[in-house]
Amino acid sequence: MLAVRESLPDTRQSITHKFTIGGLEGYLTIGLHPDGRPGEVFLKVAKEGSTISGLCQAFCRAFSLSLQYGLDVEDAVKRFKGMRFEPMGATSNPDIPEASSVVDYIARYLELHFAGLRRK
Numbered sequence: 001m002l003a004v005r006e007s008l009p010d011t012r013q014s015i016t017h018k019f020t021i022g023g024l025e026g027y028l029t030i031g032l033h034p035d036g037r038p039g040e041v042f043l044k045v046a047k048e049g050s051t052i053s054g055l056c057q058a059f060c061r062a063f064s065l066s067l068q069y070g071l072d073v074e075d076a077v078k079r080f081k082g083m084r085f086e087p088m089g090a091t092s093n094p095d096i097p098e099a100s101s102v103v104d105y106i107a108r109y110l111e112l113h114f115a116g117l118r119r120k
Helices: 051-068 073-080 102-114
Strands: 014-021 024-032 038-045 089-093 096-099
Touching (some): 024 051, 024 102, 038 102, 051 073, 051 102, 073 102, 089 102, 096 102
Antiparallel strands (some): 014 024, 014 089, 024 038, 089 096
16 A cells, blocks of 8 residues: 655644643644644744754654644554653643643644544
8 A cells, every 4th residue: 555645735724722731831733634634733842942842843743744644633642642751740721631741732632623533
């Protein structure tokens, strides 16, 4: 089976969500395909230039490519939800009161808002 990349259009809708996890403040931006499915993920954290910021950016690039090559949100959630590393703890989101990592938070946010949307 040959994977085909489904790039997003040059102009696209997106959602930006502000959050805190264990004192780390960040902004999660999700670029959407015309049918509402997520196709890219960006994360901006307050500690610009730090190791955590660089790792978050690298994770989001790889995650975005995976979505564009057909990874379903549900499959991503299964793999990333529950990952445990710092920063962790209480969040500013009442729907996700605790997160065990930034990756766990992203997975749970995607699960809440995008689970069930399939590639057509």
